[in-house]
Amino acid sequence: METPSTWKESAVEKWRNFRFALTSKQAFLDWVQVPPFLDEDGKINEWRNEDLSPTPPEKRTWSWFNWVVFYFSSGFGNWTLGSTMVGIGLNWWQAIIAIFLSQMISSTAMYFNGRCGITYHIGYPCVARSVFGMWGSYYYVAARAALALIWYGVQLYSCAALLDNMFRAIFGHSYTQIPNHIPLSEGITSRRMMCFFLAWLAHLCLARLRPNQLTKFFWAKLIVLVPAMIGLFIFCIANTNGNVGPLYSPVAGDKLGWLVMFGINSGMGNSATYITNQPDMVRWSKKKNGAQWSQLIVNPITVTVSSTLGILATASINNKWGLDLWNQWDLLSAILDRYWSPGPRFAIALCAFCWTFYFMGINIGGNMLPFGSDCTMLFPRYLTIPRGNYLVTFAAFAIVPWKIEASAAIFTKFLSGYGLFMASVASIMICEYFFLTKGNVFISHLYDGSKANKHYYYHKGWNVQATIAYVIGISLPFPGFVGTLGPNVSATATHIFEFGWLLSFWTSFIVYYLICWVWPTRNQRLIKEMGLGWEQMAEELDVIDGTVISGESSSENGVELGKEGVVIQEKSGDQISKEVI
Template sequence: MAHTATGDGRQWHHPDGRVELDPAAGELPDNGFTSDDLRPVPVARRTWSTYNFLALWVGMAHNIPSWTLASGLVAIGMDWKQAVLTIALANLIVLVPMLLTGHAGTKYGIPFPVFARASFGLRGANLPALLRAAVACAWFGIQTWIGGEGIFLLAGKLLGESWRTAGELGGYPWTQWLSFLVFWVIEMLIIARGMEALRRFENWAAPFVIVGALALLGWITVKAGGFGPLLDQPSALGWGREFWRVFFPALMGMIGFWSTLALNIPDFTRFGGSQRAQIRGQALGLPTTMTLFALLSVLVTSGSQAVYGEPVWDPIQLAAKMENPAGILFALLTVLVATLSVNIAANVVSPAYDLTNLLPRFVNFRTGALITGVVGIAIFPWRLIADPHVYIYTWLGVVGGLLGTVAGVLIADYWLLRGTRLRLAELYRPGGAYWYAAGWNWRAVVALLVGGLLAVGGSYSTVDAHGVAQGPFPANGLVPLLKPLADYGWAVGLAAAASLYVLLNLGRRTGAGAGVEAGVEAGSEPGSGPEPGAEA
């Protein structure tokens, strides 16, 4: 069915609300802020359906760190009901900013770093982009180490004791380092084929991983002699004060797990066939999948306690206890596919775009992906996930707090001040509407810094029975005055940054819904009025 579009200057508004550059206006100029990877996706190429987004989330949520989230919560005292409740609530909360930021990707066909230019400026956007990229590189390293560990352990069951007891190098058998490298190479080969290859991979990986996880549940249920023993994990906290003292920092940590995607989800939604497709696909995919996977994790682990006398929280370690070679091979393939599907989508796509945004003339998507892979090795990921206290409270909590501030600025700018209206071509033009002062919007930077200070300034480490801090922070917090806020870091960062950004922009609106007039800063074009062609 033919459709019509209305044009204003260089952009066209389609009846379904999506916007693209006017094809008759020619390509965007090569000015240091444009590249093939950063240009808006034409509407004709925005083809991702509800299933594509659903499959993306199923593939990303079914991974080893997701599995161990529930186990980490149980390890700090929760029972299975409390752990599943915490994870379910966290994913319902983080879905909201995910949908709000994802809207811009589908409407304008732009990736996250270009979207950030509207609020931070053409140059200033590199600040949140590189913050997000740094987090993604660390996550990439963690997931790659886990994938390599899967190859090492499960291959050891097939190849014999000599594989597992090979000579050590840096504290690990050299065969484990080889497994790590093999998994890294597989990831690089897949991502080198681009986003369309990723979409196809996620489409078949999602159902495969679900089948593999259910097979593991069936196996441990049979070994345990039925379903009853799988629900016997008691709570060490109860439902009183002790539980609530753990609940809120754990909730922020669970939100922090996907706070990364709450920022760079436009990298995927820019390919969306409609807003309905991305909204339904994400709403159906994220909270349901994460909750069910957490429940599956607890059930399988409780079954392992009944079978082996102690809980085996790592599904790789559990699968390694299988004796059937066919079962081991299937488990190995499931682990590989599950880890590949999340690591490439969640932790390579974003930094690849972010690094391209930093140096578009020299770095393309594939080069950015390779840089991500190298940095992911250099951060020593095996040390980061060794302790659940460090993993949940320090890593996830601090990351969530910092990224929550970026989400606060983006959402406030796009939804509250601009009413979702952007000038698409101006996002690529120095000296234009989003140039602010020499490419930086100081209001966004101030909101980010203040929000970040409030969110993570009170970060502290828990102490053991001997008074020893279980993490890198002082027990009374980096800034003791801010310690009470640390348990709510993501929420504090998002709310504080959004509120401050709106306050700093008071008086800069030109009329109801006209949006921030970003052209009045020094160094920008004079006379920029209300954004042209704004929809009613």
């Protein structure tokens, strides 16, 4: 831990380095580049840096209890998830069942998609390289980075809306009468811009941290969230005597089945980013089972319980007050409109602060850190996870999220439907790892972009089989997805889109498996020829500080590190053969 004196010395040294970087173009380029990663022969590896390398043991600090806290704090705040399912014909218990089923499916997908990251301690960019190719992976990583950037700005604006509630409750009319100097056409006021800046500043303070340094932050998020959510629920129910009114009108017949599928798909969209992000998070875990079993058990329960509280509380308030509110900030504002006395104002200020803290945690874990991880692959010589975190934080202003919130119900639907594009990615990754390569990943080849990389270069750097499966998987629900943006499409296309995430996932999964069964990739053929068992590369190899070293093997067949790369040794009778991989 740095003392004040060492911190001061470090800051002075950084300032001197920055001043020197401004003396010339070459000095600036040297300053912005991250420390290069050197191969065994002393050459700089352009495909690798500290964060792309496997997580070393000393940074694997997350225990099973940390994962319970993380998934509990992430899942328990899903207050508005049920709002997508009410008013469409599902009654309250049908909506709850749809939410629970969607989260069970999501958690199962998270369980399987995290296996590679937790076994080899590598993030999503490296897993993508192993599946989609050294060059093909750029599309899939960039697509997720773009989604993370947009959602980061949108959720940052949600924090600003909650801060607006808090300041209104604390300062009253002195705050609400702040003059506005921003044109109405911009879609934001001066006071809301101030709140956005403060929320942005709070995110900026945490941008320098990696996931292994955020355990206390997620602990704090859990501590402040639970009382705030339960307190808001108790107020709504007590104020209305628990009368949710006639909001839920039951639907029977064939239409009910489609509505249930729509509800499940909506719930899947809520977890789509976490499914894809799993390797980025679980790579920091101490043990394999800690992260996987924690999310499989905790996530469905907490999301279902919190969504149920949100459905019942907001439905009762809407029924009594004649409103149509579902998000937290509009609900808190409506309460202030009706209860303008010191006690309620203090409670609203405290509640708004706690909800702001929750949205910060969701934004950091679900958007900022994944974007930072993606940047390490897109620009490995210039960006690390902290630098990527800073980049997305500064870019949040550029996407003007207040205009997105103000103008675009259509754009919000686009973001929700975007999950189907990520569903195909996750399904191909799971199929490759569990069914086609037997859980074997060749670590050293994840950092070789040359044609000599016989495992992951595929066809000119692209896994053609995976690309075909991906395109087919997203093409079936795509017309219905376009229909959500305004154009008229057939009822059939709309119903197909209601299967959305599940349809894309299973279509890509089945198509990729069948294609590779008939036309396997070179990597799959090599693994079959080597006779590797389940996760044998993980059992035989240790990963320490990003360097692959030989592990101990009880058999005469084994893996060792040679000068030219990883060597597979096999014995057949009296003959011993070795193959450099």
